[in-house]
Amino acid sequence: MVVLTVREHALQVLVVERAKPPFFGRLALPGGFLEDGENLDEAAQRELAEETGLAAEQVHVRQFRGYGGPDRDPRGRVVSVAYVALMPDLPIPTAGGDARAARWEPVAGLLEDPAVLAFDHHRILSDAVEHARDMLSHTTLATTFCPPEFTVTQLREVYETVWGTELDPSNFHRKVTRADGFLVPAGAKAASDGGRRANLYRAGTATQLYPALLREHHSKPGARQEP
Known part of the structure; x- marks a missing residue:
């Protein structure tokens, strides 16, 4: 789950501090494994609630990409389906499940160093941010x-x-x-x-923008650009 919000005049993402190995104590995007009888959407909503205390109806959730590299998880072969969630600013979430802490972090800082996030979550976050930027142009x-x-x-x-x-x-x-x-x-x-x-x-009631809003390519003064 890549939960994005605009907080303190910056694009921020919800991260958790892992309470179990692998990557004990490292920051990660909230998520987990499918349980018996669950579909993907149900699992995403459950993990969001368990690890952050946020209910699915509080956010706009959309599946955006799958990740299946053979070495992405040291526990064995794991295929992950990533969801991006967009929401207005909310209070600090409550950690649970495999997380011992949950908090908001500026996206720019996390993307500066690929080693900060566990697993391949740096790539997932980068993809999700680009996906969100494109969505703002067309929706x-x-x-x-x-x-x-x-x-x-x-x-x-x-x-x-x-x-x-x-x-x-x-x-x-x-x-x-x-x-x-x-x-x-x-x-x-x-x-x-x-x-x-x-x-x-x-x-309003529209979901698509016609014509699309063009995304500018020059930097806002004082803004840090993600790699």
Whole structure:
């Protein structure tokens, strides 16, 4: 399970500290083995709840890739099916199962050193982040990182954080408010500290973006880029 959120102005991922060998004490992505009678989705939801205390209905969960290298697990041949989950910021999760601690970690720091995460989880995390970036271009899933009602500025900050790039505010506002079914006016304005109050929006019914939002390739000032 690659659980991603925008937290403290950074893209962060949920990691657990392994309580059992192999890789005792190392950070890892939450996950586990299938139990008798389970399908893949049921196992993913169970592992998420057992190791983090998060329920599946709190997040948007999507299967995105399988991993079957013969030497990826020292215990023997293991094939893993990876899921990516997108969610707004939540409190620190509760560890359980094979994990003795669970916490949020900035993605950029984890991807700088392939040795930080156990197994081949560095590759899985890297693939999941790229998958999430692509999804934000072609789907409306960016709203999943936002609260139920949000401003266009908050939505733009999600794109800038996940993509690691700076977007033109006016162009972004025009594109997302004109995209059919992307945003729905909430009929209210955000609280203000004295400046102009921004309109609030909710996620619309659309699931795909036409046309897609182009992902910029220049870096946001001060942002670290993952390898």
